[in-house]
Each structure stands twice: as C-alpha cells, then as structure tokens.
Amino acid sequence: MILVFVEHFLNEEGVAIFPQWITNIRAVLQAYDGFISIKQIKDIENENRCVLELHFTNLKLLREWAKSTEHDQFIAQLKEYRLKKQRSQIFEYV
Secondary structure: OEEEEEEEEEEEHHHHHHHHHHHHHHHHHOOOOOOEEEEOOOOOOOOOEEEEEEOOOOHHHHHHHHHHHHHHHHHHOHHHHEEEEEEEEEEEOO
C-alpha cells in the first residue's frame, strides 16, 4: 500500500476552502482504481498548514491518478490561493 502526504501552501482564503476541496476530490477519487482514502490531517502546532494523507493500493495506480485530467483540474482550483508549489512525500508500507 502507498501512503502520500501532500502539503499545499495556501493563503488564508485557500486554507478556508481546503476542507471542502478535500471533500470534492474524494468524490472523484472514489471512481479510481486503487484509491483507498484521502483525508486532511491537522498539524496541532500550526493549524494553517494544509496537509492531506492519501492511500492507494500501489504506485502504478497512484501515478495514473497523478497524470489524470481530473487531478490537474483539482490542482488548478488551488492555483489562485497558492503561495508556492505543493510538496509531496510518497511512502510504501513494508
């Protein structure tokens, strides 16, 4: 199983819409092969961080999602709020 942490660096307005953005992307992801879950995680020392945790069954299917038109459309929705490019960390359970 693949675990991905993605941090989006957003202005105040972006931080406010981030939870709904996660909900919207979850609805689309449910149709993707290999998708397991997505959720927002909260940094208890910095509540303004926008971090999500994503689980896929394998790296191949994760990469298919990352190259999809839908993925690009969701990333584009955050563009006007972005302070800098998002940062991803990908892990595999062993």
